[in-house]
Amino acid sequence: MPEQPVAPRIRVAMADDQQLIRSAVGAIIEVHDDLELVFEAADGAELLESARAHRVDVVLMDIRMPRLDGIAATERLLDAHPGIRVLILTTYDLDEYVFAAIRAGASGFLTKDASSDELAGAIRAVHAGDAVVAPRATASLLDFVARIPEPADPEALLARFTPREREVLAEVLTGATNETIAERLYLTGNTVKTHIASILAKLGLPDRVHVVIWAFEHGIAGRRREGSGNEPPRRLV
CATH class of the missing domain: 3.40.50.2300 (Response regulator)
Known part of the structure; x- marks a missing residue:
């Protein structure tokens, strides 16, 4: 062998x-x-x-x-x-x-x-x-970007995405894994990866953590504190 x-x-x-x-x-x-x-x-x-x-x-x-x-x-x-x-x-x-x-x-x-x-x-x-x-860093990060003024028209920023990409984006912003997104949206893992790759390409961003930053900067994500500080590092995958 x-x-x-x-x-x-x-x-x-x-x-x-x-x-x-x-x-x-x-x-x-x-x-x-x-x-x-x-x-x-x-x-x-x-x-x-x-x-x-x-x-x-x-x-x-x-x-x-x-x-x-x-x-x-x-x-x-x-x-x-x-x-x-x-x-x-x-x-x-x-x-x-x-x-x-x-x-x-x-x-x-x-x-x-x-x-x-x-x-x-x-x-x-x-x-x-x-x-x-890291969870403590995530909490600090979200607190920081929550102080950034929201744009006048966040809906216009989402116009570049298809309806399914919007659904995937919403799940990404919760920190859900690809597997969880697939289960929630009744998609295959490869389909989720394809949608995420398209989202990254349209935004010109390298990975999902930068998508989260972009969303909070532009008032697209909900503004709330995450993480207790006692969790393992959050993997945005």
């Missing part, structure tokens, strides 16, 4: 100004056979320099760093390497940091007290094209 081909490992880099954090996260990554730590950097500037010389799939990015902070580093990294996914990993879950990280192009946001399994799962999720946001 021929051997099954081994899937390539997810190539991870990280930027954090604390050596202790880099060592701890590096140890977590190395115990997972499907993850590989390619390099680590002490700040955003060093990260950008190293990224030019190494192929990377996912970057774990701290926010507060000397020389170049994580928000600016995320913007510059994704401008130069749009295929890389960024997972913000920080002590801070304040709304302005959450919002700035997502607006900069980050695909996920976890606080540093996440468990090793949560971190590994988040790396895999963002590498697969999904988005992950």
